Amino acid sequence: MLDRVKVSPSVLAADFTQLHAELDRLSDADYIHFDVMDGHFVPNHSFGPHILMAVKRSTDALLDVHLMVTNPDEVIDWYVDAGADIVSVHLEAADDLPAIINRLHERGALAGVVINPPTPVQELEGVIDLVDIVLIMSVNPGFGGQSFIEGTYDKVRELRRMCERHGVDPLIEVDGGVTLSNARALGEAGATVLVAGSAVFKAEDPSMIVRELRELGTIGMQAREG
Numbered sequence: 289m290l291d292r293v294k295v296s297p298s299v300l301a302a303d304f305t306q307l308h309a310e311l312d313r314l315s316d317a318d319y320i321h322f323d324v325m326d327g328h329f330v331p332n333h334s335f336g337p338h339i340l341m342a343v344k345r346s347t348d349a350l351l352d353v354h355l356m357v358t359n360p361d362e363v364i365d366w367y368v369d370a371g372a373d374i375v376s377v378h379l380e381a382a383d384d385l386p387a388i389i390n391r392l393h394e395r396g397a398l399a400g401v402v403i404n405p406p407t408p409v410q411e412l413e414g415v416i417d418l419v420d421i422v423l424i425m426s427v428n429p430g431f432g433g434q435s436f437i438e439g440t441y442d443k444v445r446e447l448r449r450m451c452e453r454h455g456v457d458p459l460i461e462v463d464g465g466v467t468l469s470n471a472r473a474l475g476e477a478g479a480t481v482l483v484a485g486s487a488v489f490k491a492e493d494p495s496m497i498v499r500e501l502r503e504l505g506t507i508g509m510q511a512r513e514g
């Protein structure tokens with residue numbers, strides 16, 4: 289059981305001309321979220337393992353890699369080699385998710401599964417016992433700065449119920465449109481990791497936003513636990 293919610297700022301929203309300085313002022317972050325987009329699984333490109341190595345040199349936070357690619361089985365090792373601590377792959381993209389999860393565990397990384405907004409939570413039934421993290425997308429993947437999809441709360445609550453039925457307690461991460469206005473409700477629904485790109489990096493004081501997101505999420509989590 290966690291004592292507080294974790295915050296994972298998405299580096300996609302950072303100013304890349306000053307990547308080191310951007311990460312340096314986020315010493316409070318639990319994780320750094322790294323969005324990999326291949327131009328096939330999502331209609332956008334971002335960055336790959338070389339940039340992840342540069343991020344690793346600029347932060348002590350754990351590296352939380354979100355792979356939006358059609359061939360996760362072929363690339364997971366690149367990201368573990370580059371320093372990923374957590375690697376999450378889309379259920380919609382993986383042919384053999386248990387094999388990917390095994391491989392990540394063999395390599396000493398935490399394994400996550402991601403579902404897109406249209407994918408029902410029930411589709412996680414077969415892998416919920418195997419994963420360390422479930423990431424629920426609260427926007428359609430491919431771009432930062434989108435609006436949060438309200439139906440996410442129900443999906444998080446349903447996932448919590450599934451975890452209880454299975455007697456497992458993976459981290460539950462929510463990604464997309466997370467701000468100070470929905471952090472508390474997300475914690476109350478059952479989220480334990482909040483990804484935030486624009487809300488953190490576009491703020492005047494990113495560290496303060498990280499602390500506030502964590503505090504609000506934790507207040508929600510405590511309310512849920514009673």
Ligand SMILES: O=C(CO)[C@@H](O)[C@H](O)COP(=O)(O)O
Nearest residue numbers: 429430432433464465485486
């Ligand atoms: O995976 C994605 C988008 O595909 C996210 O991680 C975004 O990068 C989050 O950005 P904001 O919605 O918080 O600006």
Ligand SMILES: [Co+2]
Nearest residue numbers: 321323354463
């Ligand atoms: Co992401």
